[in-house]
Amino acid sequence: MKSFKAPNRFVQFSHSHLYRRPPLGFFLIGSRYFSGLSPNTFMDVVKATLKRASTAHDSVAVRAENNSYSFAEIVSSAWSICNHLRKGNFKSSIEEFKYETSVQTNNKSENLDGARIGIVAKPSAEFVAGVLGTWLSGGVAVPLALSYPETELLHVMNDSVCDDPALILYTSGTTGKPKGVVHTHKGIISQVQILTEAWEYTCTDQVLHFLLFPPFPMGTLTCLSHVHGLFNGLLAPLYAGAVVEFMPKFSVRGVWQRWRESYPDNGSKVDDAITLFTGVPTIYTRLLQGYETMDLDLRAASASAARQLRLMMCGSSALPYPIMKQWEEITGHRLLERYGMTEFVMALSNPLHGIRKAGTVGKPLPRVEVKIIGEDGNSTDGVGELCVRSPSLFKEYWKQPKVTKESFIDGGFFKTGDTVMVDEDGYYVILGRSNADIMKVGGYKLSALEIEAVLLEHPVVSECCVLGLQDKDYGEIVCAIIVTTENKKKVADQEFKPAISLEELQKWSKERLAPYKIPTKLLLWDDLPRNAMGKVNKKELKRMLEN
Numbered sequence: 001m002k003s004f005k006a007p008n009r010f011v012q013f014s015h016s017h018l019y020r021r022p023p024l025g026f027f028l029i030g031s032r033y034f035s036g037l038s039p040n041t042f043m044d045v046v047k048a049t050l051k052r053a054s055t056a057h058d059s060v061a062v063r064a065e066n067n068s069y070s071f072a073e074i075v076s077s078a079w080s081i082c083n084h085l086r087k088g089n090f091k092s093s094i095e096e097f098k099y100e101t102s103v104q105t106n107n108k109s110e111n112l113d114g115a116r117i118g119i120v121a122k123p124s125a126e127f128v129a130g131v132l133g134t135w136l137s138g139g140v141a142v143p144l145a146l147s148y149p150e151t152e153l154l155h156v157m158n159d160s161v162c163d164d165p166a167l168i169l170y171t172s173g174t175t176g177k178p179k180g181v182v183h184t185h186k187g188i189i190s191q192v193q194i195l196t197e198a199w200e201y202t203c204t205d206q207v208l209h210f211l212l213f214p215p216f217p218m219g220t221l222t223c224l225s226h227v228h229g230l231f232n233g234l235l236a237p238l239y240a241g242a243v244v245e246f247m248p249k250f251s252v253r254g255v256w257q258r259w260r261e262s263y264p265d266n267g268s269k270v271d272d273a274i275t276l277f278t279g280v281p282t283i284y285t286r287l288l289q290g291y292e293t294m295d296l297d298l299r300a301a302s303a304s305a306a307r308q309l310r311l312m313m314c315g316s317s318a319l320p321y322p323i324m325k326q327w328e329e330i331t332g333h334r335l336l337e338r339y340g341m342t343e344f345v346m347a348l349s350n351p352l353h354g355i356r357k358a359g360t361v362g363k364p365l366p367r368v369e370v371k372i373i374g375e376d377g378n379s380t381d382g383v384g385e386l387c388v389r390s391p392s393l394f395k396e397y398w399k400q401p402k403v404t405k406e407s408f409i410d411g412g413f414f415k416t417g418d419t420v421m422v423d424e425d426g427y428y429v430i431l432g433r434s435n436a437d438i439m440k441v442g443g444y445k446l447s448a449l450e451i452e453a454v455l456l457e458h459p460v461v462s463e464c465c466v467l468g469l470q471d472k473d474y475g476e477i478v479c480a481i482i483v484t485t486e487n488k489k490k491v492a493d494q495e496f497k498p499a500i501s502l503e504e505l506q507k508w509s510k511e512r513l514a515p516y517k518i519p520t521k522l523l524l525w526d527d528l529p530r531n532a533m534g535k536v537n538k539k540e541l542k543r544m545l546e547n
């Protein structure tokens, strides 16, 4: 059990007795610096979980570290956490629990009234019980990454004083300091329903939920504090009655192995077979690298097993076409790419049934409205900023009323800050963050993502990042940072020469890119600095390279 030293104003809870099972590390950090009253609304995800607990006691909700936890156990633990949080005397066994009446009879003094509860837990049943228990107690869940240093934790907890939200999620910080995004119960239930409908999650699904992004420079980075892992991988599946299996540590070998165990011989399927997988592009890159190292028999078994999953999805950053293509060749799965943001969770998705178009993020999800705004502030059919209106839209940025106000346009559409266009079939193409991926080179506006997608097709390029660097003549120049393949790196080291030169790259690019899009500066790096979501902070890189 790890301990977290909190100053007096934090109430600290630690639970080592959640289940009659080996305890996993788990902390709730409560703060009672709040204003206003939380509504006694009862989150429908909790309701769905509770209902399932009362109708299907023993059905498994979560698997982690070789243990299975039923809906009843999760709910029982959630109540136990709720009791701790409220310091009240709720009955915590599921048999004694009648949620409809209990909730309505909760008296005010027992309600946390919107106190923020920071949840620092491994990907585990404890995390799930912690979120549900927080909501049961009228608190606001603030999932925090395990890797946050203490000062970061304190910043987030101090920052997140609130009125009637259910959840405060912090953005990844790709383009600036992470902002607290306030979601309400109403928005959360809308989102899980949208996802359940669009991707047809059901109680027959089993999700393999790994939470770490390689490389792991800071130890354990979980994506339960981001929408991808929290909504797509956890809340929506739980809402649909699916099983969520946590892999405590991401391992390429472990993922492939888990799939092979799920579908041991061609065509057969075990009871606890994984049916759903969702990851960021880097994860698929790593899985492909792992596949390459297998012998032929293992490759055949792995590919055949992966082929039998129901659905594999990708998102959070642009999925490079070579990765998508190679994945499809091996596993038969055309990855379903979707687009989301902390502020509204998911908005656009390629279809579950129908054509999944490479290089696009599909069309608006059910009940999501979008429009594109040109530079003049009017709607356009061309290139412009994507604006989203959805029942899952966040309420506000925490304690940033000005930023909140500036983020919306008339009609309640949220300005995403992403530049997009729509192709001839109505599929949306993300050209990138307007303030980090859109470069202004000699009067042209260029999408760094488009150039990255092309460079990634070069046989020696393993990863790349394109950004505009200030230039007195052109405004900006196109700079490519490239990580070359291991093989090429080895050969180049032996020959004492760079794995690829700028001239070679330019020559190759000439056939594929307009002249003004061809990089004029090349940097060869061993790896790209990525954040917890596997993204590169281009603003920071630009600052570093321009100084």
Ligand SMILES: Nc1ncnc2c1ncn2[C@@H]1O[C@H](COP(=O)(O)OP(=O)(O)OP(=O)(O)O)[C@@H](O)[C@H]1O
Residues within 6 Å of the ligand: 171, 172, 173, 174, 175, 176, 177, 178, 179, 226, 314, 315, 316, 317, 318, 319, 337, 338, 339, 340, 341, 342, 343, 361, 416, 418, 430, 432, 433, 533, 535
């Ligand atoms: N499929 C996708 N293709 C390309 N970009 C994507 C995709 N899905 C998400 N994104 C990018 O991720 C962004 C949302 O990520 P998130 O909410 O975590 O914030 P961030 O941009 O990483 O961080 P911050 O807002 O703190 O700068 C989107 O605005 C978009 O730029």
